Amino acid sequence: MSDATDKVEVLLVEDTPEDAELTMRTLRKHGLANNLMWVKDGAEALDFLFGTGVYAGRRMASPPRVILLDLHLPKLNGLDVLRRLKADPLTRQIPVVVLTSSTEESDMRVCYELGVNSFVSKPVEFDAFMKVVGKLGFYWLLVNKQPGL
Amino acid sequence: MNSLTRLLFGEKNQIGRRLIVLIIAFSTVITLFISVVQLAFEYRGLRKALDRELDGIAIYVPTIAGSVWDFDEKQIQRAIDALILLPDLVEVRVIAADTARAWVSRKVATPNVITRRYALLYENRGRVSEIGALEVVSSLDGIYQQLLNSAVSIVLSNGVKTLLVALFMVVLIRRLITTRLENLANKVHALVPGMLPLRQAVETHPQPMPDTLDELDAVEWTLDQTAADLKVAVAALNQLNQDLESRIVERTKELESFSYSVSHDLRTPLRAIDGFSKMLMEDYKDKLDDEGKRLLCVVRGNTERMGQLIDDILQFSRLGRQQLALAPVDMERLVRTVFAELQPWYANRDVRLSIGALPPTLADASLLRQVLINLLSNAIKFTLPREVATIEVTGTEDGPHNVFCVRDNGVGFDMQYVDKLFGVFERLHSSDEFEGTGIGLAIVRQIVVRHGGKVWAEGKLDNGAAFCFTLPHP
Numbered sequence: 001m002s003d004a005t006d007k008v009e010v011l012l013v014e015d016t017p018e019d020a021e022l023t024m025r026t027l028r029k030h031g032l033a034n035n036l037m038w039v040k041d042g043a044e045a046l047d048f049l050f051g052t053g054v055y056a057g058r059r060m061a062s063p064p065r066v067i068l069l070d071l072h073l074p075k076l077n078g079l080d081v082l083r084r085l086k087a088d089p090l091t092r093q094i095p096v097v098v099l100t101s102s103t104e105e106s107d108m109r110v111c112y113e114l115g116v117n118s119f120v121s122k123p124v125e126f127d128a129f130m131k132v133v134g135k136l137g138f139y140w141l142l143v144n145k146q147p148g149l
Numbered sequence: 150m151n152s153l154t155r156l157l158f159g160e161k162n163q164i165g166r167r168l169i170v171l172i173i174a175f176s177t178v179i180t181l182f183i184s185v186v187q188l189a190f191e192y193r194g195l196r197k198a199l200d201r202e203l204d205g206i207a208i209y210v211p212t213i214a215g216s217v218w219d220f221d222e223k224q225i226q227r228a229i230d231a232l233i234l235l236p237d238l239v240e241v242r243v244i245a246a247d248t249a250r251a252w253v254s255r256k257v258a259t260p261n262v263i264t265r266r267y268a269l270l271y272e273n274r275g276r277v278s279e280i281g282a283l284e285v286v287s288s289l290d291g292i293y294q295q296l297l298n299s300a301v302s303i304v305l306s307n308g309v310k311t312l313l314v315a316l317f318m319v320v321l322i323r324r325l326i327t328t329r330l331e332n333l334a335n336k337v338h339a340l341v342p343g344m345l346p347l348r349q350a351v352e353t354h355p356q357p358m359p360d361t362l363d364e365l366d367a368v369e370w371t372l373d374q375t376a377a378d379l380k381v382a383v384a385a386l387n388q389l390n391q392d393l394e395s396r397i398v399e400r401t402k403e404l405e406s407f408s409y410s411v412s413h414d415l416r417t418p419l420r421a422i423d424g425f426s427k428m429l430m431e432d433y434k435d436k437l438d439d440e441g442k443r444l445l446c447v448v449r450g451n452t453e454r455m456g457q458l459i460d461d462i463l464q465f466s467r468l469g470r471q472q473l474a475l476a477p478v479d480m481e482r483l484v485r486t487v488f489a490e491l492q493p494w495y496a497n498r499d500v501r502l503s504i505g506a507l508p509p510t511l512a513d514a515s516l517l518r519q520v521l522i523n524l525l526s527n528a529i530k531f532t533l534p535r536e537v538a539t540i541e542v543t544g545t546e547d548g549p550h551n552v553f554c555v556r557d558n559g560v561g562f563d564m565q566y567v568d569k570l571f572g573v574f575e576r577l578h579s580s581d582e583f584e585g586t587g588i589g590l591a592i593v594r595q596i597v598v599r600h601g602g603k604v605w606a607e608g609k610l611d612n613g614a615a616f617c618f619t620l621p622h623p
Contacts, residue, residue: 124452
């Protein structure tokens with residue numbers, strides 16, 4: 001594995017390439033996408049975080065500073081990923097932001113029960129979407145403090 | 150004869166048959182008893198008449214006594230020949246005491262007779278002595294014949310009378326009671342199988358009514374059957390209810406997953422359309438002419454609109470399953486708060502709100518808030534052409550309900566479309582005139598109806614509108 005995967009700051013878990021592109025474009029515009037890793041489903045996300053599967057042997061010196069997690073994912077959905085992350089002491093402290101199209105209260109409730117750090121609905125309108133993603137990146141990467149950094 | 154009995158008794162009329170037998174039997178016993186008493190009285194009467202007749206014979210006794218004293222045999226014979234002519238007498242005898250001489254005159258002898266004896270007395274020098282006797286034998290045949298005639302006529306007339314009364318009663322009872330009982334039994338019998346679902350009806354196939362039952366038995370039998378059928382029916386209904394209930398749960402889940410899909414799957418491509426249009430706009434600004442930019446703006450405008458529509462559908466579908474958290478609500482405060490929050494929508498306009506004395510009401514505060522947001526933002530929207538927009542919120546108590554109205558001096562509407570106002574996605578204005586998806590009033594109605602209230606609207610084209618709704622007292 002290259003060095004790039006070792007110092008990932010943002011892990012984007014998103015199956016829709018368009019949404020991923022829009023998110024990355026926005027973060028890039030704010031200069032926050034330098035160390036961004038994009039995975040397309042829940043299984044790959046877990047593989048990346050735990051260094052298994054195709055990511056076996058990855059040096060996991062520093063965990064991502066934030067995980068942007070979609071809920072509606074192929075294979076393993078976002079809630080399963082969240083459950084695994086928050087159940088494991090190794091990954092529990094990584095901030096997870098659920099970034100989803102869902103506005104369902106039930107989704108919100110389950111996410112918070114599982115210990116999500118933030119729940120954000122993706123606005124349909126791109127301008128609003130850009131604002132939200134920009135704020136998120138700004139807050140989690142620049143404002144928020146984490147131990148060991 | 151057959152058709153006559155059917156006319157009188159109906160097809161079966163078991164009660165009628167039994168009744169007629171009982172009536173005739175009872176009536177016969179009574180008639181017999183009365184007849185016996187009647188005949189006894191008549192017998193006594195006839196015997197008295199006979200006695201009186203025989204008493205009358207006494208007037209001949211002195212003459213006959215004279216003849217016997219004189220021993221005038223001719224005269225004696227003439228007297229008894231005359232006496233024998235009297236009705237009922239069958240034998241007349243004169244017996245002389247001293248000589249034991251007897252003179253007899255008789256008709257045909259009969260077994261039933263009574264004999265009357267008259268002493269023949271003669272007075273000689275102040276001394277009365279019995280010189281003989283007159284014996285008269287009277288037949289009872291006449292009396293018996295008369296009694297027989299009476300008996301026959303009594304029995305005949307009473308019998309006919311009894312029979313007629315019995316028949317009349319049977320017809321009457323058939324008309325008044327048994328026919329209806331039969332109908333009742335049939336109706337009850339047909340009732341439950343008709344109501345059962347087909348499968349159950351086949352299982353509890355209606356049993357044919359036994360022929361031996363009379364009408365009341367039939368009703369009872371039918372009721373028993375019906376009770377049994379009802380048990381089956383109730384069980385079937387309960388089962389059906391459970392099925393329905395589980396189906397509702399299933400459907401609700403389906404609906405929820407549908408809303409979920411709508412919220413997620415429809416938004417994602419929409420965001421891509423909007424985002425990539427924006428990217429096109431930004432990255433290829435130099436290569437697009439004004440018309441190209443305008444077209445892209447149209448794409449983005451419609452994307453936004455579709456996003457709004459999806460949000461509205463979701464909000465509307467969520468309303469149906471959201472639990473109501475009822476609590477007393479301070480309406481005046483809520484109206485002020487909502488109006489203040491809507492300020493960005495009328496920032497550069499002269500919009501004047503007047504609030505009457507609003508009674509407190511019982512409602513789910515967050516839903517009621519939505520009602521007021523929709524009604525007030527409508528009022529703000531449709532007063533746009535007015536230099537001074539006035540919005541008036543009033544509330545009155547009306548029986549168990551409060552009636553609230555939001556009035557404005559806006560563009561109003563034509564009352565012939567009033568039924569369309571509260572429909573989902575129904576709009577009376579084009580998007581050019583006024584923005585909106587047409588869900589606002591549908592949501593208002595949905596919320597008010599869920600509170601057990603109702604909504605209505607009044608308006609006049611170009612002359613303001615009023616939207617009213619009722620909510621329960623706290």
